Amino acid sequence: MIKIILQKIIRISKNKSFTFDNAVTDYMVLSLAFKMLWSLLRSYKLLFWLRLPKFLFLGKSVSFYNMPRIKLGKWVVLEDHVFLSALGKGELKIGDESKIGAFSRLIISTSFNNLGEFIHIGKDVGIGEFSRLGGSGGLSIDDHTIIGQYFSAHPENHLFEGESELIKEQGTERSAITIGSNCWIGAKVTVLAGVNIGNNSIIGAGSVVTKSIPENAVAVGSPAKVIKIRKES
Numbered sequence: 515m516i517k518i519i520l521q522k523i524i525r526i527s528k529n530k531s532f533t534f535d536n537a538v539t540d541y542m543v544l545s546l547a548f549k550m551l552w553s554l555l556r557s558y559k560l561l562f563w564l565r566l567p568k569f570l571f572l573g574k575s576v577s578f579y580n581m582p583r584i585k586l587g588k589w590v591v592l593e594d595h596v597f598l599s600a601l602g603k604g605e606l607k608i609g610d611e612s613k614i615g616a617f618s619r620l621i622i623s624t625s626f627n628n629l630g631e632f633i634h635i636g637k638d639v640g641i642g643e644f645s646r647l648g649g650s651g652g653l654s655i656d657d658h659t660i661i662g663q664y665f666s667a668h669p670e671n672h673l674f675e676g677e678s679e680l681i682k683e684q685g686t687e688r689s690a691i692t693i694g695s696n697c698w699i700g701a702k703v704t705v706l707a708g709v710n711i712g713n714n715s716i717i718g719a720g721s722v723v724t725k726s727i728p729e730n731a732v733a734v735g736s737p738a739k740v741i742k743i744r745k746e747s
Contacts, residue, residue: 604608613640617643618642630648633647650686717738
């Protein structure tokens, strides 16, 4: 019975065609149900900020900074030790049904004397564990994009032309990063400032994306280069 109930919940919240594998035992299902229940109960700590959670699932030790500018959709999952910081001019938004992997950090900016822009995550986006997303120059990830572990996005670069000055004292240059819908970004990918990754594109694991990638492209390497254009459906 518990398997049927949980399967229905998953179909409603995430995957309409989800079915448990035949090898899944009742103990596995009960463990999952218990984990989901505790994650749901943890979400009610948002009441301290006078916010009513909308089917939000929080792992252990999830933390927030500048909560008034954090907007979370329905059925969002934030796994263990995720940190969201909305210190910035705009908002940190995560759309319905999106999931942020454990130990990931989404930080608009770290400096109080030069606030960053925003981080906008669309609907049904999956981001792997140990990812680091910055929003100093603005970061947008569109719907249904999936991203592997150890992903990093840096919409800001240090200036370094002055030879007589310390690099850390020469300031930075900011430029927005945009990742389209239905993309697959592999594990350990780094995306640098000013990059636009088009819809339906694939970035191979370990790539460093320094220049924009067109729609329907497959790109790999450091720096990433397009090796194939996928056929449009």
